[in-house]
Amino acid sequence: MHVVSLLLSTGLSFLFLTLVFRPLEMAFPAKAGQRFFRPAWWTDLCFFLGQYLLWGGLVFWVLVHFGSWLDGVIPSPFRRAVGEQPWWAQAIEVILLSDFFVYWGHRLQHRVGFLWRFHVIHHSAEHLDWLAAHREHPIDSIYTLGLINLPALVLGFRLETLAALVAFRGIWAIYIHSNVRLPIGPLRVLIGAPELHHWHHDRDRDAGNYANISPLMDVLFGTYRCPDHEPESFGLREPIAQSYLGQLLHPFLRRQRQPPRPEPELAAAECPPADSTFAALASSERNERPERHAGTAGMAPSPSQIRSRPRLI
Numbered sequence: 001m002h003v004v005s006l007l008l009s010t011g012l013s014f015l016f017l018t019l020v021f022r023p024l025e026m027a028f029p030a031k032a033g034q035r036f037f038r039p040a041w042w043t044d045l046c047f048f049l050g051q052y053l054l055w056g057g058l059v060f061w062v063l064v065h066f067g068s069w070l071d072g073v074i075p076s077p078f079r080r081a082v083g084e085q086p087w088w089a090q091a092i093e094v095i096l097l098s099d100f101f102v103y104w105g106h107r108l109q110h111r112v113g114f115l116w117r118f119h120v121i122h123h124s125a126e127h128l129d130w131l132a133a134h135r136e137h138p139i140d141s142i143y144t145l146g147l148i149n150l151p152a153l154v155l156g157f158r159l160e161t162l163a164a165l166v167a168f169r170g171i172w173a174i175y176i177h178s179n180v181r182l183p184i185g186p187l188r189v190l191i192g193a194p195e196l197h198h199w200h201h202d203r204d205r206d207a208g209n210y211a212n213i214s215p216l217m218d219v220l221f222g223t224y225r226c227p228d229h230e231p232e233s234f235g236l237r238e239p240i241a242q243s244y245l246g247q248l249l250h251p252f253l254r255r256q257r258q259p260p261r262p263e264p265e266l267a268a269a270e271c272p273p274a275d276s277t278f279a280a281l282a283s284s285e286r287n288e289r290p291e292r293h294a295g296t297a298g299m300a301p302s303p304s305q306i307r308s309r310p311r312l313i
């Protein structure tokens with residue numbers, strides 16, 4: 001019976017996401033003419049099914065055990081005081097803290113070879129749409145969801161207060177991968193958008209735009225990038241297996257030792273004329289080289305929320 005309900009919820013989720021995002025992708029395409037069954041569609045479907053049917057439960061199990069371990073570490077009066085704040089204060093704190101953790105955690109994924117081994121799978125997608133958001137190695141999912149939820153787990157935010165934010169972060173992660181381009185003007189320095197995350201999937205490994213729900217962290221730390229057009233192509237410069245199984249095994253395969261990576265130049269922003277305080281800040285941060293989670297909250301999400309959450313970053 002459990003298997004039947006799992007299959008049913010997976011099928012319904014696929015249908016729901018198709019009905020929400022496919023019309024948007026047809027009405028406002030970032031890459032005009034990209035077909036529904038574009039290349040590697042079946043590989044991404046395997047990632048979608050794997051996430052819903054296999055790995056979602058594992059990721060949830062790890063987070064719950066990690067959370068209970070943290071329960072014993074943080075003094076309970078402190079956690080109680082945090083949980084007694086008004087819901088809106090908790091929401092703001094969790095968004096800011098988890099965005100901070102996700103931003104720096106994501107930058108590390110691009111800098112540290114061991115983390116990149118897993119994260120590279122997400123960046124191997126050469127066609128972005130809502131389904132490609134699910135291309136993520138399960139260990140990469142544990143890492144990212146752990147970071148997203150760390151502030152809430154540590155501080156003791158109440159899950160029920162923040163459940164909607166957790167779900168919203170998952171949906172947002174799908175949206176920013178969709179083949180949609182809906183420019184939002186000056187708001188683009190406050191609210192994350194596909195036009196920003198698509199540049200994160202540029203072929204350059206240090207492409208910038210590491211944040212997810214809000215690009216404020218990118219603006220603050222000088223990795224914000226917002227050209228007025230789409231990248232020419234997505235994907236990687238390094239070779240990688242194309243099959244689902246090959247990609248799952250990829251991080252564990254022996255490889256040639258790579259020389260240490262030099263510090264990257266920060267991504268160029270190429271913004272349209274600065275038209276807000278934040279845009280001005282962004283333009284002051286950029287340099288000249290053009291060259292890449294999930295947005296809500298920091299609590300251990302429910303299994304269905306985990307399943308609804310694709311790659312984040």
Ligand SMILES: [Zn+2]
Pocket residue numbers: 106109110119123200292313
């Ligand atoms: Zn990335």
Ligand SMILES: [Zn+2]
Pocket residue numbers: 122177197200201311312313
């Ligand atoms: Zn992505």
